Amino acid sequence: MTDDPNLHVGARLGSLVVDAVGYSPLGLLKGGVDLITDYLAQLNKRRYEEFVRAALEGNVFPENAEALTAADFVAMLRACLSDVEDEKATLYGRLAKSIATNLVPPQLKYPMMTALGGITLAQAEKLRRAYIARNHTLIPKQGSGRKDPSDFLPPEGLVNSWDIDKLAGLSLIKERKPTELGQRLVTASFAPEQLTPDAIGERVWRSEGTLPMISYEMSDAGVVALSNAVNLEARNVGLKVGPLAAPQDTRHAQMLLLGALPCFVVIVTPSSDHLIKHKALFQPALDRKALPVLVMMEGASPSIADFFPSAQVIEGLGTPAEVARRVVSVVRGVLGHSPAQPLEPLTSEPPMFRDDQDDVPAGAT
Template sequence: MTNNAEHPFTELISIAAKAGIGLLPGGGLLTAGYEGLLLLSNQAAAQMERRSEKRYEEFIQNIFAGEVTPEVTEHLTADDYTALLSGCLADMENEKARYYGRLAAAIGRGEVQGRNRRFLIITLSQVSDEQLQMLRKSSIATRFDLKPSRGNGRVDPVEILHLRDSVQKHEYDELVSRSMYIDKKLTELAEELVRACFTTEELKPSAIGYVCWLPKLVDIIFDTNQFALVDSLINGFWSDAIRTSNRSVAVIDRPALANFASPRVMVVGSEVAPEYLIALKARLKNNEVLFVCLYDHVLHIQAHYPDSIIINAQGWSIPQITETVVNHVKAANGLLEVT
């Protein structure tokens, strides 16, 4: 059950009723005598005291993060502590109390030093929680290769903010004016503030609903016009944040300037036994190859690649082949979750 004392509007209705204050339809105040206004003031003061106490508790909890040690406050001066606590209690947003505590801890550990200390204290008191979240998202986009909603590129530090309305654009422009962004990139000062205010878990891509691309590409090679299957494989890997390259076995001798994952994927779509296996092996050297056979060429391939995995997919549907291949590559690269 919620405590009405924590909700200003509910509390206001209750106080108004006790004080005999008239209300307009919809809850607007109409009249109030001296005693009623005094009661409202006293209750408001009590509520502010309760909120200040909660903020102070959260401030202290986030300084020590469950562990009280001398190191946490080794570099924290009385002036810095007072400025942070005062800013915390005076801030319009309850959500920011934790960030004041975390910044205090970062200063105490010596992670924020010199003139940056006072600058970041002032900045924290002057930016909104929404702006802090903007900096957090930009920081994650800067440090990680995030998969966008479409395409094979990466999410940049400003695109991730999705600045759609005038308020958001104004908040971003204000951060630019505070030297948090320069040329649409997060500055070191901004990164320092983010590192101080957010935990390691809060600075992971998953914390803001994103995933990282696999650092390596999956090389898809094919010998016939199996474009529907190749497209399905490309889309299947993309869904799991894995970029791909695709090329015909006829051009396998051309150098590919990419960092490929293991195994390579070889789609064997020809009805006759493939004749290119010797050349393929010479070109790929000792790279592991996952063969996907649309016709039964298992014994022929094993003669040249005795240690490779061969999927005999004759008669399989394209979605079935795609799921099997993607899961195999994910497992080989430690990406398949164990259930």
């Protein structure tokens, strides 16, 4: 092999940087047929090694894989070696293992092999993220809802539009959501640890219920600041917080407290006349053993706690962020969350696929 510096890892030729195998485009051109042949051999060897590593991951590849014939294996390996993206070798290997271990229904074997060969790594990644959003209640940037799979399949832009058209054309998505075929391709081609919210830097809501925040002094700057701080602190640990409210009648109180978390926060200010006037509205929640968390702002009368005998009282001294941390710590204690314990996804296993059979390509049933 020549000593031309263009052929070595790290060599630069203008804006061209050599790839991981050790050659630059200009170096290949100058090296001639023998060098290109050597390059392709190394590339195929590396892809084959990655394919095999992924296929044998976990030592579960059966000795007699009836679901994956030798012809199927060779076809998949050929598709892997001819793919324009080197990095997809792992996906091909995992798909081969999933087929061999009967994790792929026989009627979907060829549609999934074809689909994997027909998408780019970036498209597979978008499909993976949409799958995670479909199967976990991911926390959105704002509000107490959840991220939708379509959030990971944006239609804007030339590349995004092309990705969506490609995925939809292979029946992997429908209306910017993964189909059954799309979901099965993801679980067959990615490792389980790659299909969690943490794997894509997302967090999930810890609980389905909402923490009610109550104050009858909603225009008080200190109340608003504390409410915002509690909302932020709770969100950071996966707890939903409702908007600051001042229930005036039974119907409003029921809407606020029914279906909520088994506790509610009441911010008590020196002006507590309205709270005392409406204290009876909270009795149904107290009868259900919901825990009131009273935050006593500076100057608030301690006697207010007498109206909520089971209440957990928190002094509202310090910055809003400091008080908010104490409030959320109490709420997590009520819910059985340890403050030092890292949050886990709502489900450890992805739920069963729920798409209609119509999502599977014709002829694949």
